[in-house]
Amino acid sequence: MELLLIHTGGTIGMAETPEGLAPKAGLVEDALTARLPQTVTLKSHVFSPLLDSADVGPQHWNTMLDAIRSHPQASVIITHGTDTMAFTGAALSQALAGENRKVVLCGSMVPLGHEGDAEGNLDLAIATALGNDPGIHLAFAGKVMEAGGLVKHNSHDVEAFRAQPQDPLHPPQSLRFDTTRKLAILTLSPGMPADAVEAIVSKLDGAVLRLFGSGTAMNDPALISVLAAAVSAGKRLRGVSQCEAGGLQPGSYAAGAGLWGAGVENGGRQTPEAALIHLWLN
Template sequence: MQILRLIDTGGTIGMVPSEQGLVPGAGVVEQHLRAALPQGTALDVVTFDPLIDSANIRPADWNRLADLIDEHDGPVLITHGTDTLGFSAAALSQVIAPERAVVLCAAMQPLGQNADAEESLAQALEYLLSGRAGVRVAVNGQILEAEGVTKTDSHARAAFVSVPQAPPAPRATGARFGTGPQIGVLTLTPGLSGQALAALLGCFDGVVLRIYGAGTFPEDPALVTAVAEAVARGLPVRVVSQCVQGGLAPGLYAAGASFWQSGVTNGGTETVELAFVRLLLAASAA
């Protein structure tokens, strides 16, 4: 008999109405899945207590999820809120062995609303019980590659995309995330001063820096110096585009040539979530 593990962390998918609005509903997802499972499949349930809004997800929760996945031999379905789904998907994609079958499932509307929850759970089950492998995300009736998942809409059902990642970096299978390193995400804005950027860079153990378009950067010596000095003192700075699709192509434009000589790391097509996770893993291993 195949045993499917459900890890219910919380999220909109299993919420129920209350006088104060939607609240987590204990057992809601489990009840739906038990009615949907085919013969010959059993359900093993692990429920976060209390169920949590994904806004409260921390790296320690990724470690707990990874441990729960690794201790179970069969496929694993994780229900999760949408707000930090991209971060959790990126995190698990980096530390779970690629031969495992893991699907994170989320919805913009709860079960029972005749919206996206039922379809997404059905897609997740179909994938997990088909014998296919890999870490995936089930949203809006789609199965997406977990590594590049990012949320692009705060309300629409079609709220997520998965940005293709060329060729995947080596996985840190079995690794876990440190809870001490502070990784920051900084966004380049017009008129940002070198002094302000230097101060911000000094607050973190690693920084994801979101710059313009295909990789342009202001021709401001103070800004370049702030980055170069931070890198020289050992701060990892991973650069990604502020655009969701397309990634970076250093050298395409003259604007930013000196910046790219400062020692930063080119994140290429990485999402903010994936760049953040990779920096945190590196800092955790240091």
């Protein structure tokens, strides 16, 4: 059996230095090799330089996808920092939809060798990658979660992630990320000026709008006008809920009617991260 390790960086592969925790070359590779059965052939793709996950973006997702697709028979473990794990989980889940791959994301809140969660998470990732079930998953805190709807809900606890149910995925229109596209997530808030939204959206090709509850926004004709003008100009706006669970239900409240009339797309149960990836690939 062939196993591909893609080591991007993150806390799991850090060690103490005089300046504090920093990536240590070979740490993850050695820990993984020591745990593998002799029947497994390990291939590695290590990012250089190793990344803090705050720096991970579409060009790095393309690198991951290229490595995964260049090893069509391999199961894959990706070690990654936790801060943008939800974005990478959504990116790989949607980009690889229909390809029947087995990819397991893994990270930790405490580095390897520090008597924390790293060793257990890596063991779980290996067991999952060597198992029989395909899919894109996260192995973390004793749980194997679908990676397409991850939410990092705690910034310090070892049980940092939840997975929100997502609608079934279909193969995307694009298999790679166009790094020239300008997309962002905007959170609507009470009193938010319409001209501020207009200024931000004018610099973008599209945006995810985090709406109130099941899909409402403030009763501001100027804001609705800005959104409608953006859609008319060819910018895609996709709505999701600011609530972690439950998603949108257009038509439940009159306060949301202007959004849908302006052409805002219904992101349904998508997390903000999943909706952003949807805009990138479809």
